[in-house]
Amino acid sequence: MTGIAALAGPLAVLLLDPAVGEVVVNGPSDIWIEVDGRLRAVDVRFRDSAELRQTAVRLVSACGRRIDDATPLVDARLPDGSRVNVVLPPLAVDGPLITIRRFGIAPLTFLDLTASGAIAPGLADGLRALIATRRNILISGGTGTGKTTLLSALTGLIPPTERIVSVEDAAELAVQARHVARLESRPPNVEGRGAIDLRQLVRNALRMRPDRLIVGEVRGGEALDLLLAMNTGHDGSLATVHANGPEDALRRLEMMALMSGIDVPHSAIREQVSSAIHAVVHLVREADGTRRVAEIARVERSGSGWRMVEERPCDG
Secondary structure, eight states, rough: OOOHTTTTTGHHHHHTTTTTTEEEESSSEEEEEEEEEEEEOSSOSSSHHHHHHHHHHHHHHTTTTSSSSSSEEEEOOTTSSOOOEEEOTTTTTSEEEEEHHHHHOOOOHHHHHHHHSSSSSHHHHHHHHHHHTOOOEEEEEEEEEHHHHHHHHHHHHTTTOOOEEEEEOOOOOOOOSSSEEEOOOOOOOTTSSSOOOOOHHHHHTSSSSOOOEEOOOOSTTTHHHHHHHHTTTTTTTTTEEOOHHHHHHHHHHHHHTTSSOOOOHHHHHHHHHHHHHHHHEEEOOTSSSSEEEEEEEEEEETTTTEEEEEEOGGGO
């Protein structure tokens, strides 16, 4: 982190603190940090918008990307694995905006999560069984609930002889396995060419002999490709999705599959979901900032659609 901190100007002192999980800059004099899942303002300031913009440009340059008036919005991965999002005026009304999401130096393991209470004992047993029996798992939750952390931890339960191929928009996963091939999407260049999106990566991943396919976050039409992969012999796949609950997660997956640009009836998509997804693991973040697995919902076929059977912590 020292190298990145050297480029971060006034933010350096925040990035050197291992307790800080996220840094949010809303303007030269409005800076917040997240500690233990809760945001609080800090007494750190830039001299003006010009200094803030220079810092934003340095951070983006460290990712091998550029940001300027022609490309005023960038989401990228810093060399240390942290994720940075920058928005410049005029898109940002009150001055440049920077959001840096950091990941721990030592990623949390499945045992760490169970020991901390993030996963109740009964649910932990259920998750181990789902991984061991190669069930397809969708991890759902809101922003900052720990979806990526849980997904990373679950990879530690995968047998070491199995080959994992991960696909991400911006590589964030700390895959806890020996045999892994990581793929990351590529944005278009300054001429608007050369973009490689998640759909292309998912399709290519299937040609790389994966025992387990992992999609860091499903956001669009790649949902259809993932469902097709799960239904054509790629068991044990894992993915995350933003959703308010297990049923919302499956409905959102259906909606994104319909956004693929391929004319597929909604009923056919529902059938694909019912046979592809075996369980939805839903996470929540409590008011005090703690993150936990709220439930595991097993997905069962019901007619031409699906239904859910919930497993909550009290069941363990």
